[in-house]
Amino acid sequence: MTTTNFRCGLEAVLAILGGKWKPLIIYHLASGPKRTGQLRRLVTNVSEKMLIQHLKELTDDGVIRRIDFQKIPPHVEYELTDFGRSLALTLAPMCDWGTHHDGQIAAIVRNRTSAAKVDGRA
Amino acid sequence: MTTTNFRCGLEAVLAILGGKWKPLIIYHLASGPKRTGQLRRLVTNVSEKMLIQHLKELTDDGVIRRIDFQKIPPHVEYELTDFGRSLALTLAPMCDWGTHHDGQIAAIVRNRTSAAKVDGRA
DNA sequence: CCCAGCACTTACAAAATAGTCAGTACTGGA
């Protein structure tokens, strides 16, 4: 990379949103601050380790903010920063699209799985 | 997974867009059909193998269409299907956001890199 | 005639990503 910038904007977004669960985390935080355990339950199938790892990265990137209530046992919440909120807004059309094409996409994925069965993929 | 559907739309999108270069491929195809070699030059840094692999997956998923001109030496083009075009539209806000926050994101990534140097990440 | 280019394929290696499992320091409830 010669410059610090990106070729198409999308690459920039991808640099922030890279990570299986990050878009989901942002999505769930869009409806308000949440505690760690709450997020773990909302973001289905995420392991505690990955959640926390992504949370940390998003915090470092200034997308979310960590609020430590300084209590014992621990009480921590995460919320979107303004930056994160603006990013969350760009996620919305995708989310709508996904919801709208839900069944179709499910069919595609099913197809993919059965094709895999036939040609021996995992 | 109990049902065939997704919890939040976003997951559905992610099922289609999973793969480092897929959003970029779709983005570049949004401006019209392209030949394989052309895409390889447009999607910076993509290896031929990954490009073709993702192209194949996107084709299987019905996002793009492969047009074989049945010529020798080969001439093949790819273009978005209607489905793909509708997906490309949802990418646009992200792309704008990325373009708009370009410098800021570049700074974040730089920060990440130097933090990595300090704490020993790759 | 040789070499570059086309659109691929394959085998293999490396790296990124994800996951499990145990442990920490602490508290409140059964």
Place this chain on the structure above:
DNA sequence: TCCAGTACTGACTATTTTGTAAGTGCTGGG
């Protein structure tokens, strides 16, 4: 007292994803 839950760390493994490098059959240009 014991167990569950809180937020989190670290060691270790597994899986997935990506990359590298070579080869294929064919043609047109130098």
